[in-house]
Amino acid sequence: MRAFFLLMLASASISSAQTYTEQLGLRVNAGLSANTHSGSVSTTAPLIDCGELTTGFGIGPVVSLGLELPFSQKIGLGIELGLVDRSGSFSRTNTYLMRDPGTGQDVTLSTDLVFAPRVNYIEFAPSVIIPVLGTMQHRRLGIALAPRVGLPIAKSFEQRETVISPDNAVFIVDGVRTQERILSTGQLLSPSTMIVGASASIESFIQISDRLALVPRVSADMIFTSLVADATWNTFGIRGEIGLRLSSGKTVQPPVEAPPPPPVIVERQQEPIRYAQPRIALTVRRIGGEIVTGNELRATAPIVNAVFFDSASSEIPLTYRRSRDGSVISTDAVAAHAWVMTRIASIVADNPNARVILEGATSGGATEPEGIALAQRRAEAVRRTLTEMGVPASVITTKASVLPRAASNNDFALGREENRRVDIVVQNAPLQQWVSSQEFAVFQSKLDVRTVYAGGNPAERPATMSVQINGRDSVIPNVDGTSELSVDVALARNATTATLAIVASAGGTITTVDTTINVADLPQRRITLRTDRFQAILRFDYNSNDLSDNDKSLLRQLVEQIPDGSTIIIEGSADILGSDERNRALSQQRAASTEAFMRSASSKNLTFRTGTLADRFSDATPQGRFLNRNIHVRVLTP
Numbered sequence: 114m115r116a117f118f119l120l121m122l123a124s125a126s127i128s129s130a131q132t133y134t135e136q137l138g139l140r141v142n143a144g145l146s147a148n149t150h151s152g153s154v155s156t157t158a159p160l161i162d163c164g165e166l167t168t169g170f171g172i173g174p175v176v177s178l179g180l181e182l183p184f185s186q187k188i189g190l191g192i193e194l195g196l197v198d199r200s201g202s203f204s205r206t207n208t209y210l211m212r213d214p215g216t217g218q219d220v221t222l223s224t225d226l227v228f229a230p231r232v233n234y235i236e237f238a239p240s241v242i243i244p245v246l247g248t249m250q251h252r253r254l255g256i257a258l259a260p261r262v263g264l265p266i267a268k269s270f271e272q273r274e275t276v277i278s279p280d281n282a283v284f285i286v287d288g289v290r291t292q293e294r295i296l297s298t299g300q301l302l303s304p305s306t307m308i309v310g311a312s313a314s315i316e317s318f319i320q321i322s323d324r325l326a327l328v329p330r331v332s333a334d335m336i337f338t339s340l341v342a343d344a345t346w347n348t349f350g351i352r353g354e355i356g357l358r359l360s361s362g363k364t365v366q367p368p369v370e371a372p373p374p375p376p377v378i379v380e381r382q383q384e385p386i387r388y389a390q391p392r393i394a395l396t397v398r399r400i401g402g403e404i405v406t407g408n409e410l411r412a413t414a415p416i417v418n419a420v421f422f423d424s425a426s427s428e429i430p431l432t433y434r435r436s437r438d439g440s441v442i443s444t445d446a447v448a449a450h451a452w453v454m455t456r457i458a459s460i461v462a463d464n465p466n467a468r469v470i471l472e473g474a475t476s477g478g479a480t481e482p483e484g485i486a487l488a489q490r491r492a493e494a495v496r497r498t499l500t501e502m503g504v505p506a507s508v509i510t511t512k513a514s515v516l517p518r519a520a521s522n523n524d525f526a527l528g529r530e531e532n533r534r535v536d537i538v539v540q541n542a543p544l545q546q547w548v549s550s551q552e553f554a555v556f557q558s559k560l561d562v563r564t565v566y567a568g569g570n571p572a573e574r575p576a577t578m579s580v581q582i583n584g585r586d587s588v589i590p591n592v593d594g595t596s597e598l599s600v601d602v603a604l605a606r607n608a609t610t611a612t613l614a615i616v617a618s619a620g621g622t623i624t625t626v627d628t629t630i631n632v633a634d635l636p637q638r639r640i641t642l643r644t645d646r647f648q649a650i651l652r653f654d655y656n657s658n659d660l661s662d663n664d665k666s667l668l669r670q671l672v673e674q675i676p677d678g679s680t681i682i683i684e685g686s687a688d689i690l691g692s693d694e695r696n697r698a699l700s701q702q703r704a705a706s707t708e709a710f711m712r713s714a715s716s717k718n719l720t721f722r723t724g725t726l727a728d729r730f731s732d733a734t735p736q737g738r739f740l741n742r743n744i745h746v747r748v749l750t751p
Contacts, residue, residue: 160297179356392566396563402632406554414442420491458504475487566592652740
């Protein structure tokens, strides 16, 4: 009981409704009633050999409906009408002296005699409600005192007897051996037409919303009158219930007071805070270093030998380079496509026997109905540009077709975009020198780089510092401190010094320090073949895993260059056209085809690892999707 009382106090919600006035509370309750009985009830029913029955106990359900009328926030009147089960069981032990028919000896028979009356009442209880903590609408703790009046609606009974000992004793009822028998059933002889009592309750609210609450309640019922008219039969009950209470009332808006006049604000001119200009102090100290020389395996960037056109247009897009102006080709393979015609012109200039075939095509009659005529104009546009770059017109042949020889899927918009192109076929000249071994020399070292950021607005102080050494970026996790950074600087042949350009930047502030290091006296280390920066890319036609003759030539170059015992990593890739399942299968097939050819082209002891490529070129452009139809080859030397 104490735990239940504390739970009600702890779980109750505190709420205030300053503008809401409750007029009526509606509630429904349900629970259990535990009843004790006392008196002498042997004559209240047609019992058989009952003897004296004085005490009993029972538990039954209770339900009720109620209204609450608040007189104020601190007192109110409640009215409840409910059904209460006040049934119980009276029992006594009887003993009989009997003869055991099996042994012929006298034995004592003990039985449990139970009188179980069923008494249910419709009970009416007007009450006075007093909130001890909180208000009538939000009672954290409340008590209620009420008289009770009950009218009986069920007044039956059952009398039964059960053998206690000996264990083998039985009753014989209608020829059936049993250890329990029903002695009598029926109606109480003289039930009281009305019972009168009083109740005291304690309860608490658990707010679900401002107007709806769960109400756990514990009540004590003392019945003053006997339950029967011809005997003394007193009862006392404890009820445990949970109720759902709905508050009904009206909301009164409080009067709106006129706002006070605005305060008079006297503005005082404040001097702006002047911060010192932010600056970065940068100091560098070398930890050590060495010169590493040897041969390095390199692969040239792949070339997408096609010029792509806008829909229904034969004008070469402005993104393509149209002159051999000596500009540096981008190291990004997708961006390098802008130099495709200048690269073709350079290949022809270096190979006098080279021949160029320009194959113009469209995306089909549904989207480009001009067909062959449009394809021919596209080929002629590329021919004019190449001749302007110095390619002799005599070595150029043009062709035209509605769709390219290796067409992309015209069912996709991206496929149609790829088919609007001129393919450039170069004969009698290598399209790219894919693999080469070059002599290299690098200065490798570790540097202690210390940065200190000072000045500026403290609220705008940057959190990190970026340090760049000869173009290689590193991010330092704080602006003040010392970090150890790696240096790998390429050296010219017979160089005696290495120049480091170190740039520190943070929050828009930049500091540069150039330092020259004497490398002539540094220790030297030579390696046979460096492959850690080698990555070669080989392209495939759309939806194909067949190696072209040019592809096979390039793969032969690779297996000739690498030493025995090397590990070759081959990773296949595909574009985004088609299903993911098909593209994964095509990627694996391309890697497998490449491995099979390389095994057949070399007698060296090589280890192969194949897979699908995680890093991809952007699929936003046709040249990016062409480049994604590839395999990437890397080499690990023993």
